[in-house]
Amino acid sequence: MKKRVILGMSGGVDSSVSALLLKEAGYEVIGLFMKNWDEKDEYGVCTATEDSNDARRVATQLEIPYYTINFEKEYWDRVFTYFLNEYNKGRTPNPDVMCNQEIKFNAFLDYALKLDADYIAMGHYAQVEKKDGKYYLLRGKDKNKDQSYFLARIGQKALSRTIFPVGHLEKKQVRELAEKHNLYTAKKKDSTGICFIGERNFDEFLDKYLLSKEGDIIDIDGNKIGKHSGLIHYTLGQRKGIGIGGVGTGEPWFVAGKNLKKNILYVAQGKNNKALYSTSLIGESPVWIMEKAPNMPLKCTAKFRYRQPDIPVTVDMLEDGKLHIKYDEPVKAVTPGQVAVLYQGEVCLGGSVINSIEPLDKKYSYLNQN
Numbered sequence: 001m002k003k004r005v006i007l008g009m010s011g012g013v014d015s016s017v018s019a020l021l022l023k024e025a026g027y028e029v030i031g032l033f034m035k036n037w038d039e040k041d042e043y044g045v046c047t048a049t050e051d052s053n054d055a056r057r058v059a060t061q062l063e064i065p066y067y068t069i070n071f072e073k074e075y076w077d078r079v080f081t082y083f084l085n086e087y088n089k090g091r092t093p094n095p096d097v098m099c100n101q102e103i104k105f106n107a108f109l110d111y112a113l114k115l116d117a118d119y120i121a122m123g124h125y126a127q128v129e130k131k132d133g134k135y136y137l138l139r140g141k142d143k144n145k146d147q148s149y150f151l152a153r154i155g156q157k158a159l160s161r162t163i164f165p166v167g168h169l170e171k172k173q174v175r176e177l178a179e180k181h182n183l184y185t186a187k188k189k190d191s192t193g194i195c196f197i198g199e200r201n202f203d204e205f206l207d208k209y210l211l212s213k214e215g216d217i218i219d220i221d222g223n224k225i226g227k228h229s230g231l232i233h234y235t236l237g238q239r240k241g242i243g244i245g246g247v248g249t250g251e252p253w254f255v256a257g258k259n260l261k262k263n264i265l266y267v268a269q270g271k272n273n274k275a276l277y278s279t280s281l282i283g284e285s286p287v288w289i290m291e292k293a294p295n296m297p298l299k300c301t302a303k304f305r306y307r308q309p310d311i312p313v314t315v316d317m318l319e320d321g322k323l324h325i326k327y328d329e330p331v332k333a334v335t336p337g338q339v340a341v342l343y344q345g346e347v348c349l350g351g352s353v354i355n356s357i358e359p360l361d362k363k364y365s366y367l368n369q370n
């Protein structure tokens with residue numbers, strides 16, 4: 001009897017080729033489109049409708065059943081509310097990490113199991129390896145597309161039931177397979193941006209849901225040099241869009257910190273300014289793929305944002321369960337709200353939300369104290 005796999009189909013080429021590969025491998029494949037967000041763009045078009053139609057066309061081509069499931073409430077309650085709360089705290093969240101933790105590998109998995117699925121599948125560039133009864137999350141073969149960073153907060157229950165059909169392939173190979181089999185999405189461009197914002201203006205989107213108030217821009221020497229449009233519109237290390245060109249030495253300005261209580265945006269001039277660097281961080285709410293913390297202190301590598309090169313670190317567990325992650329060398333623009341994802345070689349160990357950072361120069365400790 002064929003094993004049943006319920007595949008999350010997004011309307012993109014990766015999940016389309018995943019459907020093709022699963023069918024060729026002899027699975028009973030059912031395509032399921034997750035509708036997580038309902039909003040039209042400025043042209044009155046709901047991209048979820050377009051994506052669903054594209055997924056349906058591919059399912060028809062491959063002769064597999066196709067359905068849609070509405071997770072809008074779950075997404076609002078578990079991901080979008082978190083996203084807004086983090087911005088209100090002056091932090092910069094990563095909703096894609098939370099979407100995987102709460103929706104794709106939680107709500108979607110639970111729904112699939114009710115449909116007697118043996119496995120779920122997703123078009124992520126990552127791999128699962130079973131060893132000694134445990135399930136390990138490995139980086140995808142295509143290092144430029146590896147998505148293990150976004151999967152760092154899922155556990156054994158989900159991994160034991162998950163297949164990543166394209167994880168062992170390069171993106172170029174995925175495109176070639178789609179074209180070879182004339183899949184409808186073969187030439188469809190990859191989606192960019194946060195899932196519920198897409199390619200719309202990010203600042204306008206935030207203004208729709210959060211109050212933003214103009215305030216002072218102050219440099220690290222205490223000089224008032226301009227006005228900001230609301231702290232929610234800025235993130236640590238940001239260079240573009242600050243609006244204070246032509247001041248000082250002529251070097252670019254970077255966001256160095258925020259003070260929520262006083263509504264101040266702090267900036268520093270020059271890309272190598274010490275105020276932009278930290279030596280360690282405190283991470284909260286750690287989630288371990290093995291569901292058990294490794295032995296501490298732990299020497300490993302970390303990424304503090306997607307596509308960042310691996311950074312050698314030493315991790316210790318604090319008494320309150322938070323992590324102290326010390327970098328071998330100072331790192332620029334480590335941002336509270338983002339996720340510190342830990343690796344041992346090709347294996348992803350888990351992820352922790354960045355709570356605070358320790359500046360390279362202690363005199364800049366005031367920059368991010370709220």
